[in-house]
Amino acid sequence: MTGIGFDLLATDGRARRGRVTTAHGTIETPAFMPVGTAATVKAMTTDAVASTGAEILLGNTYHLMLRPTAERVAQLGGLHRFMNWDKPILTDSGGFQVMSLSDLRTMSEEGVTFKSHLDGSRHHLTPERSIQIQHMLDSNVTMCLDECTPFPATEAQAESSMRLSMRWARRSKDAFVERPGYGLFGIVQGGIYPEQRAESVAALTDIGFDGYAIGGLAVGEGQETMFRVLDFTEPLMVKDRPRYLMGVGRPSDLIGAVRRGVDMFDCVMPTRSGRTGQAFVRRGTINIRNARHAHDERPLDADCGCPTCRSYGRGYLHHLFKADEMLGPMLLTWHNLHYYQDLMRTMRQAIADGNFEEVAGTMEARLTEGDV
Numbered sequence: 001m002t003g004i005g006f007d008l009l010a011t012d013g014r015a016r017r018g019r020v021t022t023a024h025g026t027i028e029t030p031a032f033m034p035v036g037t038a039a040t041v042k043a044m045t046t047d048a049v050a051s052t053g054a055e056i057l058l059g060n061t062y063h064l065m066l067r068p069t070a071e072r073v074a075q076l077g078g079l080h081r082f083m084n085w086d087k088p089i090l091t092d093s094g095g096f097q098v099m100s101l102s103d104l105r106t107m108s109e110e111g112v113t114f115k116s117h118l119d120g121s122r123h124h125l126t127p128e129r130s131i132q133i134q135h136m137l138d139s140n141v142t143m144c145l146d147e148c149t150p151f152p153a154t155e156a157q158a159e160s161s162m163r164l165s166m167r168w169a170r171r172s173k174d175a176f177v178e179r180p181g182y183g184l185f186g187i188v189q190g191g192i193y194p195e196q197r198a199e200s201v202a203a204l205t206d207i208g209f210d211g212y213a214i215g216g217l218a219v220g221e222g223q224e225t226m227f228r229v230l231d232f233t234e235p236l237m238v239k240d241r242p243r244y245l246m247g248v249g250r251p252s253d254l255i256g257a258v259r260r261g262v263d264m265f266d267c268v269m270p271t272r273s274g275r276t277g278q279a280f281v282r283r284g285t286i287n288i289r290n291a292r293h294a295h296d297e298r299p300l301d302a303d304c305g306c307p308t309c310r311s312y313g314r315g316y317l318h319h320l321f322k323a324d325e326m327l328g329p330m331l332l333t334w335h336n337l338h339y340y341q342d343l344m345r346t347m348r349q350a351i352a353d354g355n356f357e358e359v360a361g362t363m364e365a366r367l368t369e370g371d372v
């Protein structure tokens with residue numbers, strides 16, 4: 001097996017059930033990747049992350065190149081050994097994080113120069129350097145360095161930005177070292193414009209990648225626009241390779257994007273909002289800090305089998321957050337990640353059973369019921 005393997009096991013409408021094969025194991029798709037930005041899924045041990053059913057997690061070139069540096073991670077055995085996660089890892093390439101985290105950055109044809117948000121030190125990221133860093137991290141899925149086109153952008157701005165990303169995709173591919181069980185994904189750009197998206201898909205398909213991400217979404221355009229871009233972009237993408245929608249999303253985003261043919265997702269939502277006291281449940285969301293939960297001994301979600309819901313009531317979780325106890329963010333993060341994996345498991349089974357639309361419709365309806 002060279003690169004990353006992908007088997008399309010079943011389809012139901014445009015929804016796909018597949019399996020990705022890497023040197024560190026397989027990933028059942030549709031799959032959700034917990035975000036482990038600085039070599040940790042915040043508030044979770046890797047054993048806890050694995051217990052939720054997650055089979056792959058995401059790391060970030062930007063954060064790890066700044067601290068502790070890719071060289072240090074490589075010296076300590078690579079990201080799998082370093083963080084004690086022996087399953088697959090996907091790493092983002094850094095461009096998106098530079099634009100969202102650092103200041104005083106300058107973009108050029110060569111790459112992006114920026115100052116670290118940690119200590120102000122200057123750094124330079126090129127497609128070649130990003131690919132080298134991800135290799136040093138021993139990442140199973142490397143992402144091309146791209147420019148995430150801002151939203152809103154005119155069609156001319158989106159075209160120019162996309163074409164830069166396509167030139168960087170060629171350079172990323174040229175710099176990538178092929179290894180069995182390791183792969184490189186291209187990232188489709190083009191803003192909200194059908195012709196730009198089509199040109200990007202064609203350019204990346206022509207270069208040839210192990211998988212294709214859809215970038216430049218989940219940047220404030222809203223769910224309706226995101227789905228519309230998926231509706232005209234997904235049909236142009238090859239069917240025998242994984243599709244990865246970057247930075248997505250809330251449960252309703254995941255259901256709608258799986259319906260439209262997406263295989264892989266990552267989002268900080270379940271972890272970041274878990275730390276602030278927001279729980280995702282089958283009927284929507286719960287803010288556990290709300291006083292109405294103070295005396296409630298029910299679990300967050302009666303249908304959830306996670307350690308939090310099996311052992312703790314809302315009143316206790318409410319107390320933990322009011323008392324600023326670190327167990328609070330831990331337990332809500334654990335619940336949210338478990339719920340997200342349950343959602344993906346349910347959708348995988350529904351596609352295999354051929355009743356995706358019925359199952360998805362029921363879940364979407366329940367999400368709007370609101371918590372009582």
Ligand SMILES: Nc1ccc2nc(N)nc(O)c2c1
Nearest residue numbers: 096148215216217218246247
């Ligand atoms: N919404 C997002 C999130 C992460 C991204 N990462 C890269 N490399 N490119 C994009 O367009 C992204 C968009």
